[in-house]
Amino acid sequence: MGRFHIAVTFDIGEEERGLLLKTFSEEATFSFLAEMNERDRKEALSTAEVLLAWNLPRELKREEYQLLHQLRFIQLLSAGADHLPFEDIPPRVKIASNVGAYAEPMAEHILAMALALSKRLLKNHNKLAQGEFNQFEVNKMLSGSTVGIIGFGGIGRAAAKLFRCLGCRVYAINTSGKTKEEVDFIGTLKDLEHVLKESDVVVLSIALNKQTYNLIGKGELERMKRDAILVNVARGALIDEDALYEHLKSHPDFMAGIDAWWVEPFGKGRFQMDHPFCDLPNFLGSPHNSSMVPGIIAKATAMAAQNVLKFLHGEEIRGVVSREQYLQ
Structure with a gap:
């Protein structure tokens, strides 16, 4: 040969x-x-x-x-x-x-975003910078919450492992509706509505394709809990950008952490935000660097x-x- x-x-x-x-x-x-x-x-x-x-x-x-x-x-x-x-x-x-290949560092990033949002870290940091000190402002615990992981491949499974360490329930969605991992629910995209309704934290780690483009739109956001946390480390186009911005503006207790954006240098040659997400107190962003560790x-x-x-x-x-x- x-x-x-x-x-x-x-x-x-x-x-x-x-x-x-x-x-x-x-x-x-x-x-x-x-x-x-x-x-x-x-x-x-x-x-x-x-x-x-x-x-x-x-x-x-x-x-x-x-x-x-x-x-x-x-x-x-x-x-x-x-x-x-x-x-x-x-x-x-x-x-x-x-x-x-990038599952472990991305799982840590998912957890970090969920914790930072639930603990209102950026919001309270900015208040301190403005001289406001409120020791009694309430934040949330993740322990005992339900985490819905949409896309239960390597990244999703690695994230589930970390969330379980905090005592979270895991509801997962993959293509087969089957898994050997320890979960409280496993289904397919047919079960998306159920997972969205039940979850306190929703993680998007699913591939972007014809079936998943704009997977999370206005209707899906409205089905989620009023104070849910949405974290996307996969691809921006999984979420309807306009719908997410309007939902964050009109639902101040709802939070989102975005690592994957709609217009990024990798695919489009530039970074562009069509809405001022970073001005919102219930939003946390990162430049799609969740995997970038030494x-x-x-x-x-x-x-x-x-x-x-x-x-x-x-x-x-x-x-x-x-x-x-x-x-x-």
């Missing part, structure tokens, strides 16, 4: 490059496209059997997809696949996202490399992307 050819489409760090070379040893040759001139890029793309990609629309020119004659597999460094130009990728090519890119690269290795060996891979969920 000859050596496989893997093209890395993004500008990779030295540590991550070393991980790849060590993982594949003599099994594969690599082309690092960010370092190549146009002629060498064309040659690499025309012979690559695997692409290791991060933000493919930014890393390949539209006309370069026509060069992928030998391509069999695309492995993403990212956990989501909603940014891919599926119409440009040959139908024969299998695609896998890097599910679970060593995480190396870990994600190692997990992606192992998945590529399994593909090349004909073994079962994780995170297989279903095109049908994304193509219009």
Whole structure:
């Protein structure tokens, strides 16, 4: 058997490059496209059997997809696949996202947002900065509350583990309605209304696709508890932006923590807020950096490399992307 050819489409760090070379040893040759001139890029793309990609629309020119004659597999460094130009990728090519690679730090971020909002930390910090000191302002406990996790994959399961440590009940939604994890309820999106009504905290960690676009709109927000907390670390477009802003304005006891935004540099090339969310006292935001802890890119690269290795060996891979969920 000859050596496989893997093209890395993004500008990779030295540590991550070393991980790849060590993982594949003599099994594969690599082309690092960010370092190549146009002629060498064309040659690499025309012979690559695997692409290791991060933000493919930014890393390949539209006309370069026509060069992928030998391509069999695309492995993403990212956990989501909603940014891919599926119409440009040959139908024969299998695609896998890097599910679970960022689960632990994102779970901590979810918990941190839920705690900060329930304890009114930012609101009271700002009052102190204005000279207002109210020792008797009431906040909430998470212990004994119900946490609804919409998207019970790696991130959702890691978050559930942390919330259970606080004595929370866990209501979960996934694609199968089954899990081996310790939960108080497991269902599918058909059970969304039930989970929203019962939950004190709702966590969005589900993939964005045709089925989940604007999953949380005006009606869903109104079905949630008056003083519920909504945390989104997945994709902004899971929530109707206008509906969320109006709900936060008209329901001061309702709170939201947003890490994933509607217009972000990764997908749109810029950051944009269509409403002044950060002016609201019941809102907390972060710049989609919930996964960004030391060593995480190396870990994600190692997990992606192992998945590529399994593909090349004909073994079962994780995170297989279903095109049908994304193509219009």
